Amino acid sequence: MSHIVVRFPPSPTGHAHIGSYRTAIFNYLYAKQKGGKFLLRIEDTDKERSKKEYQDGILESLEWLGLSYDGEVSIQTENVASHTKAIHTLIDAGHAYISKEEAKDGSGVIKEIVRFKNPNKRVVFNDLILGEISVDSTDLGDFVIARNINDPLYHLAVVVDDMESGVTHVIRGMDHISNTPRQILLIEALSGKIPEYAHIPLVLGEDKQKLSKRKGALSVLEYKKMGYLPSAILNAAAFIGFNPGGEKEIYTLDELIQVFDLSKVQKGGAVFNPVKLDWFNQEHMKLMSEDAYIEYVTPFIPTSVVENVDTASLKKILLIVRDRLSYAGELANMDTDPSYTYLYSSNSSLSTEEISNLLLVPEKMRKGTEVTKESTAAILNEVKSILENTTEEDYNTVESIKEKLWSFAEEKGRGIVLWPLRIALTLQEKSVDPFSMLYILGKSESMVRVQKAIDVMVQ
RNA sequence: GGCCCCAUCGUCUAAUGGUUAGGACAGCAGGUUUUCAAUCUGUUAACCGGAGUUCGACUCUCCGUGGGGUCACCA
Numbered sequence A: 001m002s003h004i005v006v007r008f009p010p011s012p013t014g015h016a017h018i019g020s021y022r023t024a025i026f027n028y029l030y031a032k033q034k035g036g037k038f039l040l041r042i043e044d045t046d047k048e049r050s051k052k053e054y055q056d057g058i059l060e061s062l063e064w065l066g067l068s069y070d071g072e073v074s075i076q077t078e079n080v081a082s083h084t085k086a087i088h089t090l091i092d093a094g095h096a097y098i099s100k101e102e103a104k105d106g107s108g109v110i111k112e113i114v115r116f117k118n119p120n121k122r123v124v125f126n127d128l129i130l131g132e133i134s135v136d137s138t139d140l141g142d143f144v145i146a147r148n149i150n151d152p153l154y155h156l157a158v159v160v161d162d163m164e165s166g167v168t169h170v171i172r173g174m175d176h177i178s179n180t181p182r183q184i185l186l187i188e189a190l191s192g193k194i195p196e197y198a199h200i201p202l203v204l205g206e207d208k209q210k211l212s213k214r215k216g217a218l219s220v221l222e223y224k225k226m227g228y229l230p231s232a233i234l235n236a237a238a239f240i241g242f243n244p245g246g247e248k249e250i251y252t253l254d255e256l257i258q259v260f261d262l263s264k265v266q267k268g269g270a271v272f273n274p275v276k277l278d279w280f281n282q283e284h285m286k287l288m289s290e291d292a293y294i295e296y297v298t299p300f301i302p303t304s305v306v307e308n309v310d311t312a313s314l315k316k317i318l319l320i321v322r323d324r325l326s327y328a329g330e331l332a333n334m335d336t337d338p339s340y341t342y343l344y345s346s347n348s349s350l351s352t353e354e355i356s357n358l359l360l361v362p363e364k365m366r367k368g369t370e371v372t373k374e375s376t377a378a379i380l381n382e383v384k385s386i387l388e389n390t391t392e393e394d395y396n397t398v399e400s401i402k403e404k405l406w407s408f409a410e411e412k413g414r415g416i417v418l419w420p421l422r423i424a425l426t427l428q429e430k431s432v433d434p435f436s437m438l439y440i441l442g443k444s445e446s447m448v449r450v451q452k453a454i455d456v457m458v459q
Numbered sequence B: 001g002g003c004c005c006c007a008u009c010g011u012c013u014a015a016u017g018g019u020u021a022g023g024a025c026a027g028c029a030g031g032u033u034u035u036c037a038a039u040c041u042g043u044u045a046a047c048c049g050g051a052g053u054u055c056g057a058c059u060c061u062c063c064g065u066g067g068g069g070u071c072a073c074c075a
Helices: A018-034 A051-063 A076-092 A156-165 A180-189 A220-226 A229-236 A253-257 A272-286 A290-300 A301-306 A311-324 A328-333 A354-357 A373-388 A397-414 A414-424 A434-457
Strands: A004-007 A039-042 A098-103 A109-118 A123-129 A129-134 A144-146 A169-173 A196-200
Touching: A004 A018, A004 A169, A018 A039, A018 A051, A018 A196, A018 A220, A018 A229, A018 A253, A039 A123, A039 A354, A039 A397, A051 A098, A051 A220, A051 A311, A076 A098, A076 A109, A076 A144, A076 A156, A109 A180, A123 A180, A123 A196, A144 A156, A156 A180, A220 A229, A220 A328, A229 A272, A290 A311, A290 A328, A311 A434, A354 A373, A354 A414, A354 A434, A373 A397, A373 A414, A373 A434, A397 A434, A414 A434
Parallel strands: A004 A039, A169 A196
Antiparallel strands: A098 A109, A109 A144, A123 A129
């Protein structure tokens, strides 16, 4: 049984972005690998800014990511009694004192705040990532630890809570490094055991500065809404400032637990790259079975599409479209985006003349063969007669239907056959390949479309 | 500004005194079962600068420079 205890202590004052959850991930990975505990504590001592909805958001994000915590969520303000007791202990021992000062809110009211009596000494600690860090606490002054005896502030609350829950390793962002000396001083004054510290590099935005909501950093919940896979977010986030070495980059949570290593965590900040996140998501999509993929993607498809397209066709479409997808949310406009609508609807805004022009094989693809309306109609007629001899079963896979047409295409020239076929089936300048289209449409609809194209050509 | 931290391709990184400095994303160029996408192949691109230490420095030391964090009765 390991004695390692780590915690993730977000404050519910906003929807946290990927940087905060990266901290949660590191803590989680460390705990799981060592067989230790991963605790969740909501730090809501700032009653003004703390909101229930944000707290719910934290819980939802963690659950979605699959980062389960041990025991109950601990709510910091529910532990004020302990904080107050600690403040008394500190005061009684001469480590803290009540100071009558004018409130900072400009009200002019005189309040009794509690200040820590700074011993003004050199605080040295060994950071697991940065190495030895030494700070002269004199610079910190007699910092405030409570608004009043019953209203603790961050440093005091953190220290007391960590001590009570037996936290052994504090893994947090580098922006907390200047808080560490204060907290060590408090722990010493309370005769507590000083935990190990690991300050992980900050997640940076494009501008190389700390990632922030203000500068457009998306919250984890927003990524969820957009249809990213939690495994991809996990993988991408874990790789910000950490790399297990080697050339493998796609890791599942379990694999991450295996390879995580604090000593391989970077020291410098790292810019978060959303483009690479898309790549991670694609790679994680590839890891899914067809059924899992369909299940993953379906909630993001507009209901109008789900209602109007039969399930079998929709499934075929989704499978075909799989390779061009970065994340499921890209399907949200499947009902209006022309690059999707043609897959299930034969409506086209093109005029007969435009279709006719499109049907003609482009110059560069003709390879010397002369192309006219008549020749195109003739080719299409031959395609049609080949299709007449297909069975419904031939449309079960892209491969099987392709087999039926391939030799003919080879014989006449691929471009000469495949281009007009594709246009006939899609009426799109850009689209999926004709065989995939055949597979999606099935025999009868395919033949209808080929016939329509022939009609246009012979008009 | 004080204090603290950091420094390899555009970005994320590998390298732990001896490599043609490797990989991934992005970019670019080609191949492929027409187009787009996917895919495959190839390719552009980096050790912040200067002194040391050493037979030998991306790796160690020092000094610069640059960047970041933090200086609340927020967390």
